[in-house]
Amino acid sequence: xxxxxxxxxxxxxxxxxxxxxxxxxxxxxxxxxxxxxxxxxxxxxxxxxxxxxxxxxxxxxxxxxxxxxxxxxxxxxxxxxxxxxxxxxxxxxxxxxxxxxxxxxxxxxxxxxxxxxxxxxxxxxxxxxxxxxxxxxxxxxxxxxxxxxxxxxxxxxxxxxxxxxxxxxxxxxxxxxxxxxxxxxxxxxxxxxxxxxxxxxxxxxxxxxxxxxxxxxxxxxxxxxxxxxxxxxxxxxxxxxxxxxxxxxxx
Amino acid sequence: xxxxxxxxxxxxxxxxxxxxxxxxxxxxxxxxxxxxxxxxxxxxxxxxxxxxxxxxxxxxxxxxxxxxxxxxxxxxxxxxxxxxxxxxxxxxxxxxxxxxxxxxxxxxxxxxxxxxxxxxxxxxxxxxxxxxxxxxxxxxxxxxxxxxxxxxxxxxxxxxxxxxxxxxxxxxxxxxxxxxxxxxxxxxxxxxxxxxxxxxxxxxxxxxxxxxxxxxxxxxxxxxxxxxxxxxxxxxxxxxxxxxxxxxxxxxxxxxxxxxxxxxxxxxxxxxxxxxxxxxxxxxxxxxxxxxxxxxxxxxxxxxxxxxxxxxxxxxxxxxxxxxxxxxxxxxxxxxxxxxxxxxxxxxxxxxxxxxxxxxxxxxxxxxxxxxxxxxxxxxxxxxxxxxxxxxxxxxxxxxxxxxxxxxxxxxxxxxxxxxxxxxxxxxxxxxxxxxxxxxxxxxxxxxxxxxxxxxxxxxxxxxxxx
Numbered sequence: 001x002x003x004x005x006x007x008x009x010x011x012x013x014x015x016x017x018x019x020x021x022x023x024x025x026x027x028x029x030x031x032x033x034x035x036x037x038x039x040x041x042x043x044x045x046x047x048x049x050x051x052x053x054x055x056x057x058x059x060x061x062x063x064x065x066x067x068x069x070x071x072x073x074x075x076x077x078x079x080x081x082x083x084x085x086x087x088x089x090x091x092x093x094x095x096x097x098x099x100x101x102x103x104x105x106x107x108x109x110x111x112x113x114x115x116x117x118x119x120x121x122x123x124x125x126x127x128x129x130x131x132x133x134x135x136x137x138x139x140x141x142x143x144x145x146x147x148x149x150x151x152x153x154x155x156x157x158x159x160x161x162x163x164x165x166x167x168x169x170x171x172x173x174x175x176x177x178x179x180x181x182x183x184x185x186x187x188x189x190x191x192x193x194x195x196x197x198x199x200x201x202x203x204x205x206x207x208x209x210x211x212x213x214x215x216x217x218x219x220x221x222x223x224x225x226x227x228x229x230x231x232x233x234x235x236x237x238x239x240x241x242x243x244x245x246x247x248x249x250x251x
Numbered sequence: 252x253x254x255x256x257x258x259x260x261x262x263x264x265x266x267x268x269x270x271x272x273x274x275x276x277x278x279x280x281x282x283x284x285x286x287x288x289x290x291x292x293x294x295x296x297x298x299x300x301x302x303x304x305x306x307x308x309x310x311x312x313x314x315x316x317x318x319x320x321x322x323x324x325x326x327x328x329x330x331x332x333x334x335x336x337x338x339x340x341x342x343x344x345x346x347x348x349x350x351x352x353x354x355x356x357x358x359x360x361x362x363x364x365x366x367x368x369x370x371x372x373x374x375x376x377x378x379x380x381x382x383x384x385x386x387x388x389x390x391x392x393x394x395x396x397x398x399x400x401x402x403x404x405x406x407x408x409x410x411x412x413x414x415x416x417x418x419x420x421x422x423x424x425x426x427x428x429x430x431x432x433x434x435x436x437x438x439x440x441x442x443x444x445x446x447x448x449x450x451x452x453x454x455x456x457x458x459x460x461x462x463x464x465x466x467x468x469x470x471x472x473x474x475x476x477x478x479x480x481x482x483x484x485x486x487x488x489x490x491x492x493x494x495x496x497x498x499x500x501x502x503x504x505x506x507x508x509x510x511x512x513x514x515x516x517x518x519x520x521x522x523x524x525x526x527x528x529x530x531x532x533x534x535x536x537x538x539x540x541x542x543x544x545x546x547x548x549x550x551x552x553x554x555x556x557x558x559x560x561x562x563x564x565x566x567x568x569x570x571x572x573x574x575x576x577x578x579x580x581x582x583x584x585x586x587x588x589x590x591x592x593x594x595x596x597x598x599x600x601x602x603x604x605x606x607x608x609x610x611x612x613x614x615x616x617x618x619x620x621x622x623x624x625x626x627x628x629x630x631x632x633x634x635x636x637x638x639x640x641x642x643x644x645x646x647x648x649x650x651x652x653x654x655x656x657x658x659x660x661x662x663x664x665x666x667x668x669x670x671x672x673x674x675x676x677x678x679x680x681x682x683x684x685x686x687x688x689x690x691x692x693x694x695x696x697x698x699x700x701x702x703x704x705x706x707x708x709x710x711x712x713x714x715x716x717x718x
Contacts, residue, residue: 001715004281004319004590004678005655009715031655032681085325085714135272135307135326136284136711177274179285179325220587220650 006218007032008087014123015093016040017049019192023207024214029056037080039065067093067119073126081130088138089127096194099154109156116160121167135179141168143186148235151251183217187227278581279318280588281649281678284325292334302414304328308709311438313380318591319678320711321433332382338362346446352382352439364523368446371403377572382439387675388431388635392480395627399637401430407442412703428698430632435708449504451520454570456502457561464495464608471625479503483623486549487611494612498556525568530578537585545617584648593644596670603668604641621645633691636673682716
């Protein structure tokens with residue numbers, strides 16, 4: 001069960017090698033979290049992520065999960081929920097893709113969309129049903145500012161996050177009053193291996209800062225969290241910039 | 252006859268319609284979870300509710316005054332026991348009452364005071380049920396004289412997981428597991444409670460100020476035995492030499508001769524008329540009770556108290572339940588809710604108490620409802636909270652940054668001093684500390700495993716702490 005400050009005792013991470021997710025798990029383990037499930041494609045990276053968390057004192061298990069295999073979600077995640085209540089699900093998987101390549105390879109672009117959006121719709125609904133049955137829990141969805149307004153430089157990724165963001169908001173409204181809390185997290189540019197080699201955007205942040213914002217959001221039972229918080233104002237302004245101007249901005 | 256039938260029909264309809272999924276929290280309004288709310292009106296309905304509560308079990312709930320998650324059950328059933336609201340029998344000569352578990356102490360006072368009787372123990376609110384009072388084994392300002400509520404319970408009927416109704420008497424394992432057992436042994440249906448005789452409904456109160464924590468503890472140690480009721484309000488924002496400054500209010504039921512001849516009070520000495528202010532609004536902005544406002548309040552509260560005053564006549568509601576005057580007062584903390592922290596440390600552990608008070612005042616926790624009390628002998632319940640020593644209760648807005656970690660540190664201090672925190676108020680204890688705080692937890696778990704192997708009685712509290 002979560003405590004009065006929204007800190008979970010058990011955590012399921014979808015996308016168990018995500019740096020943001022692991023930073024969040026580390027932070028929550030120092031507070032209350034004792035059971036952690038890392039779901040992801042079986043890999044040495046997943047196992048080493050698990051052993052890293054074990055060193056902090058948590059009981060960590062891994063479970064095979066592939067965002068691109070929606071048909072397998074029910075079975076893979078059902079197994080986790082059958083073992084006991086999950087107080088928080090962190091939906092953290094996602095791929096950035098390579099915009100310039102993906103524009104010329106529709107197949108690759110579709111994989112970005114399938115991972116970030118379709119995979120999240122499927123696994124998000126599976127988790128939402130399980131959380132609703134247990135009558136409590138938080139579903140924390142890692143969205144992105146890129147989904148707030150499509151940019152020339154990464155609209156394939158951005159559109160997939162826009163879909164995910166809209167889905168998660170709607171799901172949050174659908175689950176209102178069921179004891180299940182859905183929180184959409186919109187980080188800006190996060191310095192991690194996913195963005196390695198990319199030019200840093202203004203207001204860049206770190207996985208640890210996102211983890212801190214998630215902990216605060218859980219305590220406040222927030223529905224939307226921007227990281228850093230100033231992005232909320234920045235994006236509110238950018239959303240209203242006329243197309244002709246927006247497309248010329250060096251973003 | 253026809254009215255009886257229609258009443259039954261209404262009951263059926265109500266029972267059907269209230270089995271709805273609702274979001275439930277404790278009085279602190281943190282950590283909401285969803286449960287099916289079932290309101291049994293009869294024994295039969297209660298038995299049916301327990302039999303049909305499903306895989307995630309059920310838990311009894313009274314008036315929802317437990318601060319944390321004790322009367323919540325995510326995904327399962329919550330039995331709203333306020334439907335069992337009959338006062339069945341009063342022995343006006345012997346001073347006992349037999350009533351349904353859902354009867355509130357407020358109702359008992361309304362019924363019993365005109366007959367010259369008072370409840371044996373009352374907490375800081377009248378709006379708790381008899382069932383809840385046993386389940387949490389509540390204590391009041393008279394703990395140093397009278398002990399906890401369950402000490403005055405002559406017997407109760409308990410609906411257990413097998414659907415049977417058992418009569419439980421003091422001195423049996425089931426009684427001691429249920430007193431303070433947070434509803435996890437079963438659903439209490441009725442109870443017989445021994446009462447306290449009173450001549451009037453007024454209190455004769457002595458008030459004095461203590462300049463700091465040492466002064467306060469010295470006064471309580473020296474003179475507490477002279478009073479039936481005793482409590483100290485403590486200013487936890489005061490620092491330095493005035494750290495722990497407090498206002499002691501102690502007293503007893505006023506005898507009839509204390510009331511002046513010819514006054515209205517003398518003509519109707521047993522009249523019970525608690526005043527009521529308008530309810531707190533449903534929306535209160537966050538952070539209304541910050542350090543500035545609470546600091547100001549505490550300063551005024553301390554200054555307005557007389558240095559020493561004796562024999563002041565106060566209404567019972569003023570003396571025992573000042574907050575009941577404002578319905579929904581828990582809303583003043585805003586949407587984020589608040590956390591109550593109450594712990595006890597034994598005699599000889601005054602240093603630990605001093606350290607904790609020091610840390611709270613250094614940290615500037617904005618708490619305006621902090622009270623310190625000196626407990627008497629411990630109580631027989633296996634999970635009963637009181638033990639001989641000092642108990643401090645405070646409330647803090649849950650949104651205060653870093654509060655979780657800070658309270659964890661206080662837990663460490665309490666556990667190291669062989670003290671404990673109060674489960675009826677808890678919403679955030681680390682489960683690892685529970686066994687050291689409650690040495691009889693093993694017996695409790697063993698009895699529960701035998702009596703209720705499928706964990707029919709389950710609450711968010713029991714899940715969180717592994718009770």
